[in-house]
Amino acid sequence: MQQALESDAPLIVYVDIKSPYAFVAIRPTLALEKSLDMRFDWRPLTLDIPSYLGSARKSKGKVVESTRSASQWTGIKYGYRDARRYAERQGLMLKGTEKIWDSSIANIGISWVMQKDRERLANYFETVYPPFWRRELDIEDVAVVEACLEQAGIDVEGFADFVQGEGRARHDALQAQLHPGGIYGVPTYVFDGTILFGREHLPYVRWHLEGRKGPAPDVAYEIDSLEPLPC
Protein backbone atom coordinates (compact mmCIF):
# COMPACT_ATOMS: atom_id res chain seq x y z
CA MET A 1 0.00 0.00 0.00
CA GLN A 2 1.21 3.52 -0.81
CA GLN A 3 2.37 5.35 2.34
CA ALA A 4 1.23 8.98 2.56
CA LEU A 5 4.61 10.43 3.52
CA GLU A 6 6.95 7.97 1.83
CA SER A 7 8.27 7.84 -1.69
CA ASP A 8 11.38 7.00 -3.69
CA ALA A 9 10.96 10.36 -5.43
CA PRO A 10 12.62 13.50 -3.99
CA LEU A 11 9.24 15.20 -3.59
CA ILE A 12 5.62 14.10 -3.18
CA VAL A 13 3.03 16.53 -4.57
CA TYR A 14 -0.62 16.16 -3.57
CA VAL A 15 -3.16 17.83 -5.85
CA ASP A 16 -6.90 17.83 -6.53
CA ILE A 17 -8.46 18.75 -9.86
CA LYS A 18 -11.27 20.71 -8.16
CA SER A 19 -8.98 22.94 -6.11
CA PRO A 20 -8.30 26.42 -7.47
CA TYR A 21 -5.15 26.58 -5.32
CA ALA A 22 -3.86 23.38 -6.89
CA PHE A 23 -4.81 24.68 -10.35
CA VAL A 24 -2.56 27.73 -10.04
CA ALA A 25 0.21 25.60 -8.52
CA ILE A 26 0.38 23.04 -11.32
CA ARG A 27 2.39 24.99 -13.88
CA PRO A 28 4.92 26.42 -11.39
CA THR A 29 5.41 22.97 -9.85
CA LEU A 30 5.80 21.31 -13.26
CA ALA A 31 8.28 24.04 -14.19
CA LEU A 32 10.27 23.33 -11.04
CA GLU A 33 10.27 19.61 -11.79
CA LYS A 34 11.49 20.25 -15.32
CA SER A 35 14.14 22.78 -14.31
CA LEU A 36 15.61 20.32 -11.80
CA ASP A 37 15.31 17.38 -14.21
CA MET A 38 13.61 15.39 -11.46
CA ARG A 39 10.54 13.17 -11.33
CA PHE A 40 8.17 14.14 -8.54
CA ASP A 41 5.67 11.71 -7.07
CA TRP A 42 2.31 13.28 -7.96
CA ARG A 43 -0.64 11.96 -6.00
CA PRO A 44 -4.36 12.68 -5.66
CA LEU A 45 -5.94 14.20 -2.61
CA THR A 46 -9.69 14.37 -3.07
CA LEU A 47 -10.88 17.15 -0.79
CA ASP A 48 -14.02 16.58 1.27
CA ILE A 49 -14.94 20.25 1.18
CA PRO A 50 -18.41 20.16 2.81
CA SER A 51 -16.95 18.50 5.90
CA TYR A 52 -14.89 21.56 6.81
CA LEU A 53 -16.07 24.47 4.69
CA GLY A 54 -19.81 23.91 4.46
CA SER A 55 -21.59 23.11 1.24
CA ALA A 56 -23.22 25.23 -1.42
CA ARG A 57 -24.76 24.97 -4.85
CA LYS A 58 -25.16 27.76 -7.36
CA SER A 59 -27.46 28.07 -10.32
CA LYS A 60 -27.07 30.75 -12.97
CA GLY A 61 -24.50 32.47 -10.78
CA LYS A 62 -26.74 32.63 -7.70
CA VAL A 63 -26.41 30.58 -4.53
CA VAL A 64 -29.49 28.37 -4.27
CA GLU A 65 -28.32 26.14 -1.40
CA SER A 66 -25.75 26.83 1.31
CA THR A 67 -24.72 25.73 4.79
CA ARG A 68 -21.85 28.23 4.93
CA SER A 69 -21.41 31.03 7.44
CA ALA A 70 -20.79 34.64 6.38
CA SER A 71 -17.13 34.41 7.39
CA GLN A 72 -16.72 31.17 5.42
CA TRP A 73 -18.15 32.91 2.35
CA THR A 74 -15.83 35.89 2.80
CA GLY A 75 -12.78 33.64 2.91
CA ILE A 76 -13.96 31.48 0.02
CA LYS A 77 -14.73 34.50 -2.18
CA TYR A 78 -11.32 36.02 -1.45
CA GLY A 79 -9.67 32.66 -2.15
CA TYR A 80 -11.29 32.45 -5.59
CA ARG A 81 -10.46 36.09 -6.43
CA ASP A 82 -6.88 35.51 -5.38
CA ALA A 83 -6.47 32.28 -7.33
CA ARG A 84 -8.10 33.94 -10.35
CA ARG A 85 -5.67 36.86 -10.50
CA TYR A 86 -2.69 34.51 -10.34
CA ALA A 87 -4.30 32.20 -12.93
CA GLU A 88 -4.70 35.20 -15.21
CA ARG A 89 -0.99 35.94 -14.85
CA GLN A 90 -0.46 32.44 -16.25
CA GLY A 91 -2.88 33.13 -19.11
CA LEU A 92 -5.51 30.86 -17.59
CA MET A 93 -9.21 31.38 -16.98
CA LEU A 94 -10.65 30.46 -13.59
CA LYS A 95 -14.41 30.53 -13.17
CA GLY A 96 -16.00 29.79 -9.80
CA THR A 97 -17.63 26.37 -9.76
CA GLU A 98 -21.40 25.96 -9.66
CA LYS A 99 -21.24 23.11 -7.16
CA ILE A 100 -18.75 21.11 -5.12
CA TRP A 101 -17.58 18.43 -7.49
CA ASP A 102 -16.63 14.85 -6.74
CA SER A 103 -13.21 14.94 -8.37
CA SER A 104 -12.22 11.40 -7.47
CA ILE A 105 -12.44 10.00 -11.03
CA ALA A 106 -10.25 12.75 -12.47
CA ASN A 107 -7.91 12.36 -9.50
CA ILE A 108 -7.71 8.59 -10.01
CA GLY A 109 -6.72 9.60 -13.52
CA ILE A 110 -3.54 11.07 -12.01
CA SER A 111 -2.66 7.68 -10.51
CA TRP A 112 -3.46 6.03 -13.86
CA VAL A 113 -1.06 8.29 -15.68
CA MET A 114 1.63 7.88 -13.03
CA GLN A 115 1.34 4.13 -13.47
CA LYS A 116 0.87 3.88 -17.24
CA ASP A 117 2.54 6.83 -18.93
CA ARG A 118 4.40 9.04 -16.44
CA GLU A 119 5.99 11.24 -19.09
CA ARG A 120 2.56 12.46 -20.21
CA LEU A 121 1.39 13.65 -16.80
CA ALA A 122 1.84 17.31 -17.73
CA ASN A 123 -0.27 16.67 -20.85
CA TYR A 124 -3.05 15.21 -18.71
CA PHE A 125 -2.99 18.19 -16.38
CA GLU A 126 -3.30 20.49 -19.38
CA THR A 127 -6.25 18.55 -20.82
CA VAL A 128 -8.17 18.40 -17.57
CA TYR A 129 -7.34 21.41 -15.37
CA PRO A 130 -7.84 24.45 -17.69
CA PRO A 131 -11.08 23.16 -19.30
CA PHE A 132 -12.50 22.20 -15.91
CA TRP A 133 -11.85 25.69 -14.63
CA ARG A 134 -13.49 27.15 -17.74
CA ARG A 135 -16.55 25.04 -16.72
CA GLU A 136 -16.25 22.91 -19.83
CA LEU A 137 -15.80 19.48 -18.22
CA ASP A 138 -18.04 17.18 -16.20
CA ILE A 139 -15.28 15.45 -14.28
CA GLU A 140 -17.77 13.14 -12.57
CA ASP A 141 -18.28 11.36 -15.91
CA VAL A 142 -15.68 8.66 -16.49
CA ALA A 143 -16.09 9.02 -20.28
CA VAL A 144 -15.16 12.72 -20.02
CA VAL A 145 -12.02 11.88 -18.03
CA GLU A 146 -11.16 9.15 -20.54
CA ALA A 147 -11.44 11.72 -23.30
CA CYS A 148 -8.98 13.96 -21.44
CA LEU A 149 -6.57 11.07 -21.07
CA GLU A 150 -6.86 10.24 -24.76
CA GLN A 151 -6.34 13.87 -25.70
CA ALA A 152 -3.17 13.77 -23.62
CA GLY A 153 -2.00 10.77 -25.66
CA ILE A 154 -2.54 8.24 -22.89
CA ASP A 155 -3.93 4.75 -23.46
CA VAL A 156 -7.32 4.39 -21.71
CA GLU A 157 -7.77 0.67 -22.20
CA GLY A 158 -8.87 -0.56 -18.78
CA PHE A 159 -9.27 2.89 -17.20
CA ALA A 160 -12.99 2.49 -16.45
CA ASP A 161 -12.30 -0.80 -14.66
CA PHE A 162 -9.38 0.83 -12.82
CA VAL A 163 -11.69 3.58 -11.57
CA GLN A 164 -14.12 1.03 -10.17
CA GLY A 165 -11.53 -1.44 -8.92
CA GLU A 166 -7.84 -1.15 -8.13
CA GLY A 167 -7.62 2.59 -8.76
CA ARG A 168 -10.55 3.37 -6.48
CA ALA A 169 -9.24 1.06 -3.75
CA ARG A 170 -5.77 2.64 -3.85
CA HIS A 171 -7.27 6.13 -3.93
CA ASP A 172 -9.51 5.49 -0.93
CA ALA A 173 -6.72 3.80 1.04
CA LEU A 174 -4.44 6.78 0.44
CA GLN A 175 -7.12 9.31 1.43
CA ALA A 176 -7.62 7.49 4.73
CA GLN A 177 -3.93 8.03 5.57
CA LEU A 178 -3.79 11.75 4.88
CA HIS A 179 -5.24 13.29 8.03
CA PRO A 180 -3.31 10.87 10.28
CA GLY A 181 -0.20 11.81 8.30
CA GLY A 182 -0.80 15.52 8.85
CA ILE A 183 -1.96 16.36 5.33
CA TYR A 184 -5.20 18.30 4.85
CA GLY A 185 -5.13 20.38 1.66
CA VAL A 186 -3.67 20.91 -1.79
CA PRO A 187 -1.18 21.52 -3.10
CA THR A 188 0.88 19.83 -0.42
CA TYR A 189 4.60 19.19 -0.83
CA VAL A 190 6.25 16.43 1.17
CA PHE A 191 9.98 15.78 1.46
CA ASP A 192 12.13 14.21 4.16
CA GLY A 193 9.25 14.27 6.64
CA THR A 194 8.53 17.95 6.01
CA ILE A 195 4.95 18.79 4.99
CA LEU A 196 4.23 22.17 3.41
CA PHE A 197 0.80 23.26 2.19
CA GLY A 198 0.58 25.85 -0.59
CA ARG A 199 2.58 26.93 -3.60
CA GLU A 200 4.10 29.77 -1.56
CA HIS A 201 6.56 27.13 -0.37
CA LEU A 202 7.98 26.47 -3.82
CA PRO A 203 11.01 28.75 -3.19
CA TYR A 204 11.83 26.71 -0.10
CA VAL A 205 11.18 23.40 -1.90
CA ARG A 206 13.52 24.47 -4.72
CA TRP A 207 16.18 25.53 -2.22
CA HIS A 208 15.91 22.12 -0.54
CA LEU A 209 16.00 20.13 -3.78
CA GLU A 210 18.97 22.11 -5.04
CA GLY A 211 21.04 21.09 -2.03
CA ARG A 212 20.24 23.78 0.55
CA LYS A 213 22.85 26.23 -0.65
CA GLY A 214 22.83 29.70 0.87
CA PRO A 215 20.17 31.07 3.18
CA ALA A 216 16.75 29.41 3.09
CA PRO A 217 14.08 31.53 1.40
CA ASP A 218 10.86 32.74 2.98
CA VAL A 219 7.42 32.03 1.51
CA ALA A 220 6.53 33.77 -1.75
CA TYR A 221 4.16 33.50 -4.65
CA GLU A 222 6.74 33.89 -7.34
CA ILE A 223 5.69 35.92 -10.34
CA ASP A 224 7.18 35.53 -13.78
CA SER A 225 7.55 39.19 -14.50
CA LEU A 226 7.81 42.30 -12.44
CA GLU A 227 5.38 43.90 -14.85
CA PRO A 228 2.08 44.10 -12.93
CA LEU A 229 -0.99 42.79 -14.67
CA PRO A 230 -4.54 44.04 -14.12
CA CYS A 231 -6.73 41.89 -11.90
Added chain:
Amino acid sequence: MLTVFIDFKSPASFLALAPTLALAQETGVQIDWLPFSVRPFSIPEEQAEETVGERHRRVRAIAQRNTHLHYARVQGRDMHFSKTPAGSDAALAAMAGIGGDPVPFIRAAFAAYWTEQANLDDEAVVAALLSSLAMAPPDWETAREKLVSIRTKAEQSGIFESPSYVIADQLFVGREHLPWIGSLIAAAPVG
Protein backbone atom coordinates in the same frame (compact mmCIF):
# COMPACT_ATOMS: atom_id res chain seq x y z
CA MET B 1 1.22 54.21 0.14
CA LEU B 2 0.86 50.64 1.28
CA THR B 3 -1.71 49.87 3.97
CA VAL B 4 -0.96 46.87 6.15
CA PHE B 5 -3.41 45.43 8.68
CA ILE B 6 -1.82 43.39 11.45
CA ASP B 7 -2.64 41.74 14.74
CA PHE B 8 0.01 40.97 17.34
CA LYS B 9 -1.57 37.63 18.17
CA SER B 10 -1.55 36.53 14.52
CA PRO B 11 1.47 34.28 13.87
CA ALA B 12 1.36 35.13 10.18
CA SER B 13 1.46 38.85 11.04
CA PHE B 14 4.49 38.28 13.26
CA LEU B 15 6.38 36.52 10.47
CA ALA B 16 5.30 39.16 7.95
CA LEU B 17 6.84 42.07 9.83
CA ALA B 18 10.49 41.69 8.82
CA PRO B 19 9.84 40.92 5.12
CA THR B 20 7.39 43.83 4.94
CA LEU B 21 9.85 46.25 6.51
CA ALA B 22 12.52 44.94 4.12
CA LEU B 23 10.24 45.68 1.17
CA ALA B 24 9.58 49.19 2.52
CA GLN B 25 13.29 49.82 2.88
CA GLU B 26 14.02 48.47 -0.58
CA THR B 27 11.29 50.45 -2.35
CA GLY B 28 10.93 53.50 -0.11
CA VAL B 29 7.17 52.96 0.11
CA GLN B 30 5.44 54.44 3.11
CA ILE B 31 3.39 52.04 5.19
CA ASP B 32 0.20 52.87 7.02
CA TRP B 33 0.07 50.25 9.79
CA LEU B 34 -3.46 49.55 11.00
CA PRO B 35 -4.80 47.15 13.61
CA PHE B 36 -7.16 44.32 12.68
CA SER B 37 -7.84 41.83 15.44
CA VAL B 38 -8.29 38.19 14.49
CA ARG B 39 -9.15 35.11 16.53
CA PRO B 40 -6.32 33.83 18.73
CA PHE B 41 -4.50 30.89 17.19
CA SER B 42 -5.34 27.63 18.89
CA ILE B 43 -5.29 23.93 18.16
CA PRO B 44 -8.53 22.09 18.90
CA GLU B 45 -8.29 19.23 21.34
CA GLU B 46 -8.52 15.80 19.75
CA GLN B 47 -11.94 14.34 20.43
CA ALA B 48 -12.66 10.68 21.08
CA GLU B 49 -15.08 10.65 18.18
CA GLU B 50 -14.19 13.42 15.74
CA THR B 51 -16.20 14.29 12.69
CA VAL B 52 -14.21 14.62 9.46
CA GLY B 53 -14.58 18.39 9.74
CA GLU B 54 -13.31 18.48 13.33
CA ARG B 55 -10.35 16.31 12.40
CA HIS B 56 -9.62 18.49 9.37
CA ARG B 57 -9.57 21.66 11.49
CA ARG B 58 -7.30 20.04 14.10
CA VAL B 59 -4.87 18.65 11.51
CA ARG B 60 -4.85 21.99 9.68
CA ALA B 61 -4.12 23.94 12.87
CA ILE B 62 -1.23 21.63 13.79
CA ALA B 63 0.18 21.92 10.27
CA GLN B 64 -0.16 25.72 10.35
CA ARG B 65 1.65 25.93 13.69
CA ASN B 66 4.43 23.68 12.38
CA THR B 67 4.75 25.77 9.23
CA HIS B 68 4.95 29.02 11.22
CA LEU B 69 7.66 27.52 13.42
CA HIS B 70 9.48 26.27 10.33
CA TYR B 71 9.66 29.77 8.84
CA ALA B 72 10.45 31.36 12.20
CA ARG B 73 13.59 29.21 12.09
CA VAL B 74 14.20 30.27 8.49
CA GLN B 75 13.96 33.91 9.59
CA GLY B 76 16.11 33.24 12.68
CA ARG B 77 13.28 34.30 14.94
CA ASP B 78 12.32 33.09 18.41
CA MET B 79 8.66 32.03 18.42
CA HIS B 80 6.60 30.14 20.96
CA PHE B 81 2.94 29.17 20.78
CA SER B 82 1.04 29.40 24.04
CA LYS B 83 -1.49 26.71 24.92
CA THR B 84 -3.73 29.50 26.23
CA PRO B 85 -3.17 32.40 23.83
CA ALA B 86 -3.69 35.86 25.26
CA GLY B 87 -5.52 38.78 23.67
CA SER B 88 -4.00 41.78 21.95
CA ASP B 89 -6.69 44.46 21.81
CA ALA B 90 -5.01 46.88 24.25
CA ALA B 91 -1.82 46.83 22.20
CA LEU B 92 -3.79 47.24 18.98
CA ALA B 93 -5.63 50.19 20.51
CA ALA B 94 -2.32 51.72 21.60
CA MET B 95 -0.93 51.23 18.11
CA ALA B 96 -3.97 52.99 16.64
CA GLY B 97 -3.24 55.98 18.83
CA ILE B 98 0.45 56.40 18.03
CA GLY B 99 1.01 59.66 16.20
CA GLY B 100 4.58 59.11 15.02
CA ASP B 101 6.48 56.06 13.79
CA PRO B 102 4.70 52.97 15.18
CA VAL B 103 7.36 50.47 14.07
CA PRO B 104 9.39 50.40 17.34
CA PHE B 105 6.19 49.65 19.25
CA ILE B 106 5.09 47.07 16.68
CA ARG B 107 8.44 45.27 16.98
CA ALA B 108 8.28 45.34 20.77
CA ALA B 109 4.67 44.15 20.92
CA PHE B 110 5.29 41.24 18.54
CA ALA B 111 8.38 40.19 20.49
CA ALA B 112 6.53 40.40 23.80
CA TYR B 113 3.67 38.27 22.51
CA TRP B 114 5.63 35.58 20.65
CA THR B 115 8.67 35.20 22.87
CA GLU B 116 7.35 36.11 26.31
CA GLN B 117 3.65 35.23 25.89
CA ALA B 118 2.72 38.69 27.18
CA ASN B 119 -0.97 39.48 27.59
CA LEU B 120 -1.37 42.39 25.20
CA ASP B 121 -4.96 42.91 26.21
CA ASP B 122 -3.74 44.07 29.62
CA GLU B 123 -3.43 47.87 29.63
CA ALA B 124 -0.75 47.77 32.35
CA VAL B 125 1.38 45.39 30.27
CA VAL B 126 1.00 47.57 27.20
CA ALA B 127 1.70 50.74 29.19
CA ALA B 128 4.94 49.16 30.42
CA LEU B 129 5.86 48.26 26.88
CA LEU B 130 5.21 51.84 25.75
CA SER B 131 7.19 53.16 28.68
CA SER B 132 10.20 51.02 27.73
CA LEU B 133 10.13 52.87 24.42
CA ALA B 134 9.71 56.27 26.11
CA MET B 135 6.18 56.49 24.77
CA ALA B 136 3.20 57.65 26.80
CA PRO B 137 0.14 55.44 27.14
CA PRO B 138 -2.92 56.57 25.25
CA ASP B 139 -6.27 57.58 26.65
CA TRP B 140 -7.56 54.00 26.64
CA GLU B 141 -11.20 54.80 26.08
CA THR B 142 -10.43 56.96 23.06
CA ALA B 143 -7.90 54.45 21.72
CA ARG B 144 -10.34 51.55 21.99
CA GLU B 145 -13.03 53.61 20.26
CA LYS B 146 -10.57 54.31 17.46
CA LEU B 147 -9.79 50.60 17.24
CA VAL B 148 -13.47 49.80 16.74
CA SER B 149 -13.80 52.56 14.15
CA ILE B 150 -10.81 51.26 12.18
CA ARG B 151 -12.21 47.74 12.26
CA THR B 152 -15.63 48.85 11.05
CA LYS B 153 -14.11 50.69 8.09
CA ALA B 154 -11.76 47.80 7.36
CA GLU B 155 -14.57 45.26 7.31
CA GLN B 156 -16.58 47.51 5.02
CA SER B 157 -13.67 47.51 2.61
CA GLY B 158 -13.40 43.70 2.67
CA ILE B 159 -10.66 43.09 5.24
CA PHE B 160 -11.16 39.82 7.08
CA GLU B 161 -7.69 38.57 8.05
CA SER B 162 -4.27 39.69 9.24
CA PRO B 163 -1.85 40.39 7.77
CA SER B 164 -3.67 42.08 4.91
CA TYR B 165 -2.06 44.42 2.40
CA VAL B 166 -4.00 47.00 0.43
CA ILE B 167 -2.38 48.73 -2.51
CA ALA B 168 -3.84 50.10 -5.73
CA ASP B 169 -7.32 49.04 -4.54
CA GLN B 170 -6.20 45.43 -4.33
CA LEU B 171 -6.31 43.26 -1.23
CA PHE B 172 -3.60 40.69 -0.58
CA VAL B 173 -3.75 38.40 2.45
CA GLY B 174 -0.35 37.13 3.59
CA ARG B 175 3.31 37.96 3.06
CA GLU B 176 3.54 35.45 0.21
CA HIS B 177 2.15 38.21 -2.00
CA LEU B 178 5.08 40.55 -1.41
CA PRO B 179 6.59 39.91 -4.88
CA TRP B 180 3.38 41.14 -6.56
CA ILE B 181 2.99 43.99 -4.07
CA GLY B 182 6.58 44.99 -4.79
CA SER B 183 5.86 45.06 -8.50
CA LEU B 184 2.84 47.32 -7.89
CA ILE B 185 4.96 49.67 -5.81
CA ALA B 186 7.59 49.76 -8.55
CA ALA B 187 4.92 50.53 -11.15
CA ALA B 188 3.29 53.31 -9.14
CA PRO B 189 3.81 56.86 -10.38
CA VAL B 190 6.57 58.69 -8.53
CA GLY B 191 5.65 61.77 -6.51
